[in-house]
Amino acid sequence: MTGDLVAHVTAFGRVLRGRGLRVSLADGADAVEALALVDLGDRAETKRALVIALKIRPRDAAVFDALFDEFFAPGAAAPRERPAVAQVPLRPFGGLPGARLADADVERDVEEGDAPGYSPDASLRVKSFEACSAAELSALEAVLRRLVLRVATAKSRRLVPTRGRGRVDPRRSFRSAVATDGEFLRLARRARAVEEPRLVVLCDTSGSMDPHTRFLLAFLLALKKAARRAELFAFNTSLVRLTPWITPEKLKPTLERLAAAVPGWSGGTRIGGCLAEFVQRYRDEMVGSKTVVVIFSDGLDRGDTDDLARAMRAIRSRARRVVWLNPLLSDPRYEPTARGMAAALPFVDVLAPAHNLESLERLVTLVSSGPLRGPTDGRGSVARTSAPAPLAAPQSKVS
């Protein structure tokens, strides 16, 4: 095993990580070991071994293929390490020390086209996010915690020891009976554990959602704290997985990465196409019978509504519940008749307004009193809940 190979694989791993693939150093070590066992002269075999050792998921296959071709090009001399999306330093907000230096970097990288979708707009966008205050975020987090508890918490079939009621646990009962000469003075019991909530959130970041962007971002950050395992996506004309980029503990890098990772903030929308992509690439792994899928969008779609309906059906068929948060619902004049919204509606369990803290608080009350606490009534036939009357009167037509 040559040092060259180790360096090469390490560099390759770094590039993959930069593109959002979860490849660890340990995976790199596996790759080096695997490459020593295969025929390096055979490109196809080298590639197969790398996929196996680096644990490349099928959804990352396209990115991997492209980078492999570049990195392991036949006859290539020293491989060129390209700066990856996450490593591109972004234009920092005005007045920060070192701004000049970083600026120069950004210009060069953008010219090379290494940060897809990066535009001067992005930095402006970051600026508007910045206004999220810490107090605001923690208030939002508290509400979301309650909401997640009500909407997305499920009981596991796994049994854990309990002091209350539950099934008899022979193991612990017998164990304690031995201490009392085989007399069962008290039976030990087990009850079903409470699982960590499973959530997938898909956020519309198109132009029509612009007024809500700030709230949307605060929502995502607070949600990530309230439900650690939530999977987050943004979509407008294409779908981007945000989960790896959002770390509420490090607010500033999060904002910078977001601005770079989401292409075409404020562009048009292709809800149907994006949801179809979600179904194809992520649904199987991320949506199960315990997952609550939340879509945050105004439902104004310029794409094909057939696509949207099909994708929604595919999501609904697997998910525990589909929640659609629509900021437009807060306007009493709004009716969910926009073509996109109408196509999606049959597959939505909860349609509710969400544009500020107050509306989310109402949603908490709504779901704790409504019929949603039990399981929904099977596939297709949907227990939909409308918002309480004073909030959005026209919505009674929906239910």
Add this chain to the structure above:
Amino acid sequence: MRDEIRAVQAAMERSGYIAEPSIATAVFLAAEMKKPLLIEGDAGVGKTEIAKVLARLRDTELIRLQCYEGLDVQTALYEWDYPRQMLRVRLGEMEGQAAREIESVIYAPEYLLERPLLKAITRRERSPVLLVDEIDRADDGFEAFLLEVLSDFQVTIPELGTIRATHAPLVVLTSNRTREIGDALRRRCLYLYIEHPSLEKEVRIIRAKVPGAGERLAEEIGRFVQALRARQLLKVPGVAETIDWAQALVRLHREHLDLETVEQTLGCILKDRHDLSDLRGGGLAALVEEAAAVG
């Protein structure tokens, strides 16, 4: 391709498993690097079969742990035989034994019920193949526990002490991807994703598994199923379904596909109400015609 990998591929094929190069490579690397192999893919693409073939090839025991929601450590690892222990306690009492004395007797290996994971590390003759099937169905908590067992192949039973494997088992984990497997477990393994087979491979599988199917029928079935998978389905048929269907058609003495037969037997491969009604609503005739056209 390395000769050793080619040999694995040939051996698997002799054992009735038609393996693509990626499958043979993964099996070879897992055995050489002594790492568990995590296999993902849609239902029915032949994940579990790999473990079975592996056990056959190595002429060793296959120990299977079927995962399900709520699977706990007792069911997977070991359990004490409570009724027998209780009986022994009563007997001891009648003989006037002290409680401490009884306790030392009843927590002996003979009162221990071995479950799959313990079985897999206590085999003395040779290393078995341990199949952890559908790991995605078990809880995350169980995954963490499994990780511990897989990392050093030793188990601590409080009453008995630590048991260490004399022969580390060859471990195969499968997942239908109904949830994402945790990064920690994934890192511990090598990873193989199995796709639906190509037309050529699928026809070979049909011919191998359903000897009654003629060349023409096998080809038409293959083409039909391939075209079906290209459509947007809620439940995509796997190879297992293809084989079922081929068997059904052979029982019905069909030598080629026709619209009527396909309509009657479509339930063998399409198992979702919406998919069935979508296809019956339009496109079925064209699909059958297309599958039967060349040939």
